[in-house]
Amino acid sequence: MTNPQSERPIIVAGAGPVGVIMALALARQGLAVQVFEAEARVNDSPRAATTHAATLSMLENLGLVEEVIRAGLVEPKFRVWDRASREIIAEFDFGILKNDTPYPYVVQCEQHKLANMTIERLKRLPNVTVAFSSRIVNVAQHDDRVEVDVQTSAGTQRLTASYLIGCDGGRSTVRKALDIDFEGYTHPERFLVLTTPFPFDAEYSQCSRNYFSDPEEWCALFKVTGDDGKGLWRLLFPTRLNETENQAFDEASVQTRLQRFFPKAGSYPVVHRNLYNVHQRVAASFRKGRVFIAGDAAHVNNPLGGLGLNFGIHDAVELSTLLGRVIRGEASPNTLDFYERYRRPLNIEFVQQQTIANKKRLEEKDPEARSRNNAALRATASDPAAHRAYLLRASLIDSVRRREMEAA
């Protein structure tokens, strides 16, 4: 493959799902790419699983969609329940989007599987390297290049790149090196994820994505295939204010929480317990000169709706396309301004707004507001045009269409 960017590679910080998809999208254009990941392996803590229609189309273009579908669970529906009464408030079915997308469903595929399968693809390409246990610690920007210090157990090495892309997560070193504000706020509570092989299938097998609205303690229940393919259920709860990690992870309190959610004989087997800080933040800028940020480095949100990683993958597709065109001389360097101009407002409108609204609806305490919300959800689900409109937004198809309209 030719390397049209002369001798300097593009450096990607972070081999999370966004970093490796960014690398694949660049490398498939023949560009030389070096990925540096601080940790020794891909992080496999339970985070993203829901992959939406718009993202599946992008993964198709990258040659990954069939493997993602094989590794995951295809789920056309999701349900919103009233936790206390155990009644379904509304059921949504992505099948209604059958004329809008070849993928009228989500695929529940854990993000470490997506990252690892992408890394396997990268290994087959001669123009890309992925180095683990290699932390980017410093960045210096020049008119014609970026210098990056990479720290390994052997010491720190200075490398030169044509461009640097920080896909190094919410605490991004690259974003901080550029001195870019991470505007927004952090929720006071944390989110607790408990993962169990207990088969919730008796009650929920018809649907592997369930949200339970409750004024005291909302919950989300999702099924994933797990590493052995046998199936695991993840339960997501808000912690109580000031609840410590020890209190949240304590076996008795874990069992109480699960039994209160779904009483059953005997205790629950719990294979993972994880606690996450939850933020709604968007970087003030997604680029400075030859350095960009993407994925969680550029924006973070609560996981209700399953949008954060999806949008990060869309960032990767957008930025890799723009960089390819500029490096090949098909477009002027100013074209790179489109990245921030489009991605930042789209994140605010489609990801921040939806996830904030989803959380607010699940946790609403005021009985009148709850009944209004429930009535609105029922009305949306029962009207085909409203149902379709709601899911076009929820699946990020609308955000992709908006971008296409703006580009036209």
Ligand SMILES: Cc1cc2nc3c(=O)[nH]c(=O)nc-3n(C[C@H](O)[C@H](O)[C@H](O)COP(=O)(O)OP(=O)(O)OC[C@H]3O[C@@H](n4cnc5c(N)ncnc54)[C@H](O)[C@@H]3O)c2cc1C
């Ligand atoms: C409970 C939960 C559920 C979620 N569910 C969904 C969902 O269903 N759908 C969805 O779309 N999103 C979901 N998300 C959000 C999703 O997990 C994130 O958006 C996603 O991980 C972002 O990927 P990333 O590659 O940008 O960042 P990360 O996954 O954080 O990866 C960043 C990588 O960079 C590495 N790194 C950090 N600093 C450096 C450095 N200085 N040098 C080199 N490497 C570095 C890190 O080690 C890491 O491997 C969920 C999040 C949580 C917490």
